Amino acid sequence: xxxxxxxxxxxxxxxxxxxxxxxxxxxxxxxxxxxxxxxxxxxxxxxxxxxxxxxxxxxxxxxxxxxxxxxxxxxxxxxxxxxxxxxxxxxxxxxxxxxxxxxxxxxxxxxxxxxxxxxxxxxxxxxxxxxxxxxxxxxxxxxxxxxxxxxxxxxxxxxxxxxxxxxxxxxxxxxxxxxxxxxxxxxxxxxxxxxxxxxxxxxxxxxxxxxxxxxxxxxxxxxxxxxxxxxxxxxxxxxxxxxxxxxxxxxxxxxxxxxxxxxxxxxxxxxxxxxxxxxxxxxxxxxxxxxxxxxxxxxxxxxxxxxxxxxxxxxxxxxxxxxxxxxxxxxxxxxxxxxxxxxxxxxxxxxxxxxxxxxxxxxxxxxxxxxxxxxxxxxxxxxxxxxxxxxxxxxxxxxxxxxxxxxxxxxxxxx
Numbered sequence: 001x002x003x004x005x006x007x008x009x010x011x012x013x014x015x016x017x018x019x020x021x022x023x024x025x026x027x028x029x030x031x032x033x034x035x036x037x038x039x040x041x042x043x044x045x046x047x048x049x050x051x052x053x054x055x056x057x058x059x060x061x062x063x064x065x066x067x068x069x070x071x072x073x074x075x076x077x078x079x080x081x082x083x084x085x086x087x088x089x090x091x092x093x094x095x096x097x098x099x100x101x102x103x104x105x106x107x108x109x110x111x112x113x114x115x116x117x118x119x120x121x122x123x124x125x126x127x128x129x130x131x132x133x134x135x136x137x138x139x140x141x142x143x144x145x146x147x148x149x150x151x152x153x154x155x156x157x158x159x160x161x162x163x164x165x166x167x168x169x170x171x172x173x174x175x176x177x178x179x180x181x182x183x184x185x186x187x188x189x190x191x192x193x194x195x196x197x198x199x200x201x202x203x204x205x206x207x208x209x210x211x212x213x214x215x216x217x218x219x220x221x222x223x224x225x226x227x228x229x230x231x232x233x234x235x236x237x238x239x240x241x242x243x244x245x246x247x248x249x250x251x252x253x254x255x256x257x258x259x260x261x262x263x264x265x266x267x268x269x270x271x272x273x274x275x276x277x278x279x280x281x282x283x284x285x286x287x288x289x290x291x292x293x294x295x296x297x298x299x300x301x302x303x304x305x306x307x308x309x310x311x312x313x314x315x316x317x318x319x320x321x322x323x324x325x326x327x328x329x330x331x332x333x334x335x336x337x338x339x340x341x342x343x344x345x346x347x348x349x350x351x352x353x354x355x356x357x358x359x360x361x362x363x364x365x366x367x368x369x370x371x372x373x374x375x376x377x378x379x380x381x382x383x384x385x386x387x388x389x390x391x392x393x394x395x396x397x398x399x400x401x402x403x404x405x406x407x408x409x410x411x412x413x414x415x
Contacts, residue, residue, distance in 0.1 A: 001176045022152065023364070025303075029344060043414070044414050045413045047160045047400075048370075048413075049351065049399050050365055050396050050397065050398055050399060051349040051351065051396070051399045053348050053387060053393050053396075054346070055344060055347070055390065056345070057344070057345070058120060058341075058342045058381065059340070059342075059381055060189055060338070060341070060380065061381040062278050062281060062339060062383070063274075063332070063334065063335070063336055064273060064315075064333070064334075064335040065273055065332070066272035066273075066317070066333040067268075067270070067272070067330060067331070068268050068270060069271050069329060070240075070243070070264055070265055070269075071264060071269050071322055072259065072263065072264040072382065073243065074192065074236065074240070075261050075294045076101070076235075076236065076259050076261070076262065077259060078234075078253045078255055078256065078257045078258075079228035081228075081252075081254050081255050082253060083104065083105045083249060083251060083252050084102060084247075084250060084251050084253065084259075085103045085104060085249070085346075086102070086103040086249070087101070087245060087249070088101070088102075089242055090245075091245055092297055093241070094240070094242075095239065095242055096236075096239050097235075097236060097239050098236070098237075099235055099334045099398065100234065100235050101235060101236060101242060101245060101262075102233075102234040102259055104233075104253070109232050110131055115129075120215065122220060123211070123214055123218055127208070127211045131208060134204035134208070138197065138200050138201065138204060138371055141193060141196055142197060143384060145190065145193040145194060147353045148189050148190040151186050152186045152187055155179065155186050157177040158179050158182070158183075159176070159180055162179045168282060170325050177261075193282075197315055202315070206315065212278065236260075239264075239265065240262040241262065241265050242262055243329065244260060244261045245261075246258070246259050266296060266323065267322035268321055268323075268324075268327040268329070269316055269317060269318055269322060270288075270290055270319065272309070273314050274315070274337070275311065275313075276312060276313050279308070279313045282315060282337060284301050284302070284304055285301060285339040286300065286301045286337050287299075287314050288301060288317045288335055288337050289335070289336040289337050290317065290333050291324050291333060291382075292356075293326065295324075295326050297319050297321060297326075298319070299320050300314055300318055300320075302315075302316045303315065309357060317335065334380060342378070342379060343381075345378070345387070346386070346392075346393060347386055348384065348387060348399070349383065349384060350382060350383055350384055350385050351399030352400060352401035353398060354377070354385050354399075354401050357377070358378075359375070359376045360396050361393075362375050362398065362402075363397060363398040363402055363405070364391070364396070365396040365413065368412065368413050369410055369411065369412055370398055372408065372409050372410065373390060373391075375387065375390030375391055376389045376390055
């Protein structure tokens with residue numbers, strides 16, 4: 001015969017069924033939540049870089065590639081055609097003013113100088129011979145003039161005699177006219193000789209001057225060559241550091257070829273190149289920032305080359321502090337040419353997230369999430385981007401490259 005189950009046992013069994021049902025329901029809810037979490041995209045916080053929106057200055061700039069060069073560099077050229085005989089100074093050594101850097105072979109120039117000296121002696125001898133010949137010709141003309149003057153006086157006396165004879169009846173009018181004609185011809189000849197003497201004197205003076213010019217030009221050539229010969233021992237006119245020298249012994253060099261460069265390394269400037277597409281935005285006097293190993297040095301655009309070579313424009317920048325210890329010759333540097341400046345605006349650090357457009361989406365970090373938001377940007381430089389709208393000061397955004405999540409509205413950030 002069956003016995004009735006006690007109420008306490010039935011209540012206990014009922015509680016067990018309720019607890020089991022509640023546990024199953026909790027497991028189901030947990031599974032659903034876990035599934036939803038698994039489907040929701042996310043990133044590890046350590047895999048991204050973030051930056052905080054702040055208030056500050058943004059200077060819009062053009063980026064150029066720069067090289068540090070000495071503020072002053074003297075190029076020493078060959079004064080003569082010769083060959084390199086000796087190079088007593090090595091590159092990098094400090095040189096004093098007047099110190100010999102390189103010696104050239106002087107034999108060929110000495111021979112040329114001796115030839116010029118011989119030609120000068122011959123010119124001087126020609127000058128003496130010319131003066132003697134000219135003086136002889138002039139003396140001959142003067143003697144002829146003196147003879148003609150005597151002849152004129154003689155004919156004047158003959159004319160007076162004929163006139164006197166005509167008065168006393170001992171002569172004829174024909175004789176008088178003939179005497180007058182002879183005197184006129186003699187006077188014309190005397191005048192011709194006088195003019196010829198003057199012409200000869202001027203001609204002699206011109207010939208002497210011409211030869212004198214030849215002698216003077218030859219003397220200048222001798223002096224110039226002698227001076228170049230003295231400069232054949234190549235030396236610096238200023239103290240500095242030898243940055244380059246042609247040390248190929250025996251090499252033939254022409255007059256005007258560069259032989260060495262001596263730089264004053266107490267001050268520096270910057271030579272920079274930029275694409276010719278930005279040439280219209282580049283102006284003399286523009287402010288620049290020169291970045292060397294995280295050190296920023298300010299300056300201005302001093303000059304711009306008018307020529308475009310291989311699609312780039314070259315310009316030179318003068319630094320406000322050309323003596324900074326970080327400056328070294330031929331050191332590479334980033335040069336930023338400031339085109340516009342904004343003060344006291346919202347800004348955020350530049351990074352891979354910024355594509356250069358005026359408006360683009362960014363991810364804002366909020367409560368463990370990265371939420372996509374449209375932001376309008378203004379000017380930018382290598383360091384910062386100006387924020388026009390869409391963000392507030394103090395907000396944190398992702399500055400890593402987020403191109404793979406550009407269409408995702410929200411990301412979960414995991415530790």
